[in-house]
Amino acid sequence: MILTLVDHDRGQVARNTWEALTFARGLAERLQAPLAAMVVDPGGPGPLDVWGRYGVSQVIHVTHPELDEYAPDAWARALEEWIRTQGPVAAIAPGTPRGNEVLARAGARLGLPMAANVVQVEPAEPAYRLTRVRWGGSLLEEAELAGEPRLMTVAPNMVEARPASQATEPPVHVHTPDLQEAERTVKVVDRVEAARDRVSLVDARVVVGGGRGVGSAEGFRVLEELAELLGGAVGCSRAVTNEGWRPHSDQIGQTGTRIAPEIYIACGISGAIQHYVGCKGAKRILAINTDPEAAMVAKADWAVIADLxxxxxxxxxxxxRRHPNGQG
Amino acid sequence: MRVLVCVKRVPAPGERIVLTPDQRAMETRFLGFAVSPHEECAVEEAIRLVEQHGGSATVLTLGPPEAEEQLRDALAMGVDRAVLLETDGSDWDPMATARALAQAVQALEAQDGPFDLLLFGNESADSGGYQVGIRVAHALARPIVTGIKDLAVEAGVATAKRPLHGGGWEIYRVPLPAALTVLEGINLPRYPSLRGRLRARKAPIHRMAPKFEPGGPTLVRLVVPEERRTETEILGHGPEVAPKVVDILEQLGVLP
Structure with missing residues (x-):
């Protein structure tokens, strides 16, 4: 059996789960093993028809009165119990914050290695041969992974989610974990809902980014004006947040936000790889930079070699001039 | 309050990654080094906690002798004590790293008493295994909250906020002693003062020899992926390009 952990928040399934299921199904087909999906949610086993479309042949519905809110050690406990009793050959999760931490916790509990952000796997023995991402995707690592089961998370947005050629109607197996006190300690006790007052960097169709070349916090005024005219959002490089010119929530890059707009207008940004991994999801890039040798210029579709x-x-x-009645 | 913060020395790769001929490491002869960005914030957070509650902050790293530089940077910012688990610079897998760190924490605690908080970065900038902090916390039987971007400690309880994808926050409350992995943005790390730098230069570095017990996954080789090669069209060299830029925006359908 290949076991896949579903990442969801209060029943809303994280998009990357479909990628993890596609990845897991590929492995299941090669090993001629059944594909199981584990859903930890007292609210229900999730969309059974969709699990079926992704080729899941068994749904493990984990439920417990104490699992009303996300509790990573409790999720790991459920995974560990299932692994110890059912012996899947691999346990897979999406490489999301939850997927990564639950699998790492399960690995620690079982004394097994875990490979995060895998993009490819070759199920050889005694060790699987896999490819995983480093540096946010700027570097690939080929590695060997031993242990039974193999614990892997799937790098987000690197594997295409595809439904199975044949849909299944998976039976649901209900599992109630035997939660211990220590597994209830780390649990979401409260939430703050998102403020919905402006276009978020993640969803913006246009992102206007600024780097050190902007020169100051006040220098961002023109970028804000342009972003507002285009109904977009302002982003920045790490150099800018380190200077305190913009809040970290505006930072694009490996340790900031990954964007995927129709166009990214990069102003005064040199384009270090840690920044580029955050904006390479942009369909088009326009770079404005005084330095024609800047990496951002080389990676852009269009460039203007001038002062932003x-x-x-x-x-x-x-x-x-062209749109006198525009938003601005 | 006694706080321990774990950091990792990583190269600052600049605009493209070059590998050593054996493909097992990055070519770093021409690169600078730093600690991973999340950890820089973890160091700052440790110092702030001590400023607020009293006590001491210790920085711990596993790495080559040169990792002393990163320990001195942390000392310059205001950490009180630095511990180096010295390796020959070869690749330590996450399980081996976590085991060595957990043993070191136990040794330090046996000497000077328990730490109230262990701080880690959420993931290292280079290998990004997303697990060392979790494994150390598990080995020491301490609760761990990961990926936090806000922290308050009061009356022996840590209240931590973790951002949710698409906005909003989850809030966790854990009793001390506990462990946390931190995200960049939890604070804005300070620049070390001149006095801090001078003090750090003379501060002792406590060295320990870690035991390498491999666990996996095992690095075989590194590969630089094929970059999307784009032919860049240079639109011009001054404000006279504005109509061309707006033409492009119009074609993409992103104008108001």
Whole structure:
């Protein structure tokens, strides 16, 4: 059996779960093993028809009155119990914050290695041969993974989610874990809902990014104006947050936000790899930079080799000229 | 309050990654080094906790002799004590690293008493295994909250906030002693003062020899992925390009 942990928040399944299921199904087909999905949610076993479309042949519905809120050690406990009693050959989770931590916790409990953010696997013996990402995807690592079961998380947005050629109607097996006191300690006790007052960097169709070349916090005023005209969001590089010019929530990159807009307008950004991994999901890149040798210029579709403080105001003026009744 | 913060020395790769001929490491001869960004914030958080509650902050790393530089950076920022688990610089897998760190924590606690908080980065910038902090906490039977971006400690309880994808926060409350993995953005790390730098230069580094017990996964080789090669069209060299830029925005359908 190949076991896949479903990442969800109060019943809402994380998109990357479909990628993990696709990855797990590939492995299950090669090993001619059944594919199981584990859903830890007292609210129900999730969308059974969708599990079926992804080729799941068994749903393990983990339920417990204390699992009303996310509790990573309790999730890991459930996974560990199932692994110890049912002996799957691999346990897989999406490489999300929850997927990574629950699998790591299960690995610690079982004394087994865990490979995070895997993109490819070759089920050889005695060790699986796998490829995983380092540096947010700028570097690939080929590694060997031993242990029974193999514990892996799947790198987000690197494996295409595909339904199975034949849908299944998976039976549901209910499992109630024997939770101990220590497994209830780490648990979500409260929440703060998201503020919905502006376009978020993650969803924006246009992102106007600024780097050290912007020069100051005040320098971002023109980028904000352009972003507002285009109904987009402002982002920045790590150099900018380190200077305190923008909050960390605006940071694009390996330790910030990954964006995927129609166009990313990168102003005064040199384009270190830690920044590029955050913006390579952009369909198009326009770089504005005084340095024609900047990495961001080389990686862009279009570039303007000039001072952003001259170019951006001119662009704003041109948009206003053509669209006098626009948002701005 | 006694706080321990674990860091890792990593290269600052710049604009492209070059590998050593044996493909087992990055070519770092021309690179600078730092600690992973999340950990820089973990160090700052440790110092702030001590400033607020009294006590002491200790920084711990496993790495080559040169990792002393990163320990001195932490000392310069305001950490009180530095411990180096010295290796020959070869790749330590996450299980081996966690085992060595947990043993070191036990040894330090046997000497000077327990730590109230163990701080880690959520994941290292280079290998990104997402597990060392979790494994250390498990070995020491302490609760751990991961990926936090806000922390308050009061009356022996740590209240931590973790961002949710798409906005919003989850809130956790755990009793001390506990462990936390931190995300960049929890604070803005300070620049070390001149006095801090001078003090750090002379501070002793406590060295220990870690025992290598491999666990996996085992690195075989590194590969630089094929980059999407784009032909960059240079639109021009000044504000006169504005109409061309707006034409592009119009074609992409992103104008108001």
């Amino acid at each position: 403080h001259q170019v951006v105001p001119a662009v704003i003026q041109e948009i206003r």
